[in-house]
Amino acid sequence: MCTIVPISLSIGANRIVPTVSIPHPLGNPELSPEAEKALRRELVERALKALSTPVDGQTVFNK
């Protein structure tokens, strides 16, 4: 899970989930605590989906 996807692609990661921002990849301090946690959950669920999906090369999970 990373914000700067081009770097993850350059260095060879295979399952990539784009995140919010470098200082808070899994959060957004501008949101309410509830909305922020919902955002984090959505991203983590996407990571779990990526881990459950077969890939044959570098794949970015935008959804």
Place this chain on the structure above:
Amino acid sequence: MAYRVIHYINQFFAGIGGEEKADVAPEVREGVVGPGMALKGALGNEAEIVATFICGDNHFANNMEAVSAQVVEAARKYRADALIAGPAFNAGRYGTACASVCAAVKNALDIPVVTALYRENPGVDLFRKEIPIVEAADSARGMGKAVPALARVLLKQLKGEALGAPAEEGLLEKGIRQNMFYEQPGAERAVSMLIKKLKGEPFVTEYAMPVFDRVTPRPPVADMRTARIALVTSGGIVPFGNPDHIAASSAQNFGQYDITGVTDLLQGKYQTAHGGYDQTYANQDPDRVLPVDVLRDLEKEGAIGSLHPVFYSTVGNGTAVAKAKSFGIEIGKRLKDAQVQAVILTST
């Protein structure tokens, strides 16, 4: 007085035989054998090949440590000031043997060594950082070019002269970056380089763009509801106070932290040790970097089998790839031993 050199060659170049003789055991002959003749000419009066160590390629491959020790012993016995191995061109076993004995002699006796290999010889990647390797052609047709370069590089080292840039010396790059002071400041070098590039004139970049490893993707997790998931981060999340003293930049270690019973990373209990981003938000709520709270929820709901009770953390800021790789190997091993099925890595 001429420097005393010992020369390592295989059974083929010693004239003993080809593949059928590759098992032949080591022997030492006084004076030059095979390509040693050409080397003798190139070394002139300044250095003399006093002995030649001959070993079959398969014999070496099967007894690497023992034969390397024998070469060290022979170098001692003949009071050698230096070792030349090969040239081995693109011969894989022979090249690996040449590079290995060079490294062994250098480490044991701290005397100059050199070999000559083709760029893609497997011996190159194994030892390029440790020993000077003259770039040779892929076959013995390149002997004429390799021999004078070998002699020159060896004599320079024997006389204590610094070796120049790899391209000037005919050496393969070790792949090690070294700082140096140029004549001009960087800005002027950049403008001068751009002018050359615009004119279509040749220019030399000061750093060739990096190349990174690729790994084969792992098969997916079959059943997430029974899987044990671990969290690993390069975002520097650590217990408050940074007990393992992970550096703010160029980390030299990683930490392993037990989160049994922890359902949320709270401000004041956890923090980031990372010096490469504004720490304000991660310190306010460390879950923004390491989502323990959400994974605990998912664990409770049964969406994952369990959250591994230990997380691993380091600082990915100015941290060398080689260091990161060594951390990754060790963390991976520990996770595998703990029967973790999948890992979520977060980075900042």
Place this chain on the structure above:
Amino acid sequence: MNLELHKIAIRKLEWGPRTGARDHVLTINKEELVSLLLEDPALRKVEAELAHPGDSVRILPCKDAVEPRCKLEGPGEVFPGWIGDVETVGQGKTLVLEGAAVLTTGRLVAPQEGIVDMSGPGAEYTPFSKTCNVVLVFEPVEGVELHELEAVYRRAGFRAAHYLAACCKADKPDTVESYAFPPMTEAMSAFPGLPKVAYLYMLQSQGLLHDTWVYGVDAKKILPTMISPTEVMDGAIISGNCVSACDKNSTYTHVNNPVIKSLYAHHGKDINFVGVIITNENVTLADKKRSSSYAVKLARMLGVDGLVISEEGFGNPDADLIMNCWKAERAGIKTVLITDEYAGRDGSSQSLADSCPEGNACVTAGNANEVIVLPPMQKVIGEPATADVIAGGFFGSLREDGSMEVELQAIMGATSELGFNRIGGRTL
């Protein structure tokens, strides 16, 4: 736009009753300087010390370095948005106390602050061992929030630098340099046959101690834009004390930007230097994409043949650098990149975090991971214990005898990606 830099060469500093320059000596009324800075209610105490090249002095944690400058003539005042109003600068006459610098230190704000050694092996690497330094040691009042504290320190450095120059307005300059920056119509038709070149100037913009300011605007909030090189000389771009000490562009190196200096030196001879484009290095991917595309679009609107691109910092900004590079090259604009390296202490790792085949012309300012031992100094200004926590230091950096083992990363300006120094790297 035309700017004259009136330079007084300073070779020595001393305390005295009246602030002014004479015979290359800058005399400073310490009380006047300190009381000026204490006007800021956020500062409880300010100490001022002098440090000269060759002194057995170590300064840490050093936040920023600022060259004393002020306007003699022309609209606005230096450091617009901080000292001056936000009027456009870069025209008229500016006084420069060349060879002098204000260094700011005091309680650590974040790990990006650095070390300046005035003598010994560390002095080889920092530009500020060659300047005569007025070192300001700040103590804030309790309870100032960190972002605000950084701004307090930053502003105090500018005030001191401006004060020193402003007291020398009546003193005669040793040299006068003229810089012209003509209107676009003229610039474009000048020197037919010479390739048109612009400078793409990347500014750190990632939050606390990672910010840069342009006319008082936080650079993370700008779209890439054009700036006259003469505005840069007047302090339109200032440092928010960014990234690691080695490769943050201090305010001193901004106003003395060596890329601009070299482009001027070749202007009309090998190239036609037509513009400076500033861009940022933000923390989201969308920002990085937008800024790199927009900056390259500006270069295309200028119709340039070549770009010098300088990075600030390392790690994720390498992604900005690489995007700027390939987007420009694919638009037919030839590029040279200035960066530095994080190749590990042994030099065996990849130096950059990102890569593209178009980056075939790269100048480096050296491997910041290289380790150096700094011997003890007779005097330390600041807080030596911070060596354990600044970027490039590590726990145990500070030894009992006062020596320090650090990476070059911890030394102010050591691997300046503006190409300020002669240091570079090569592959063995």
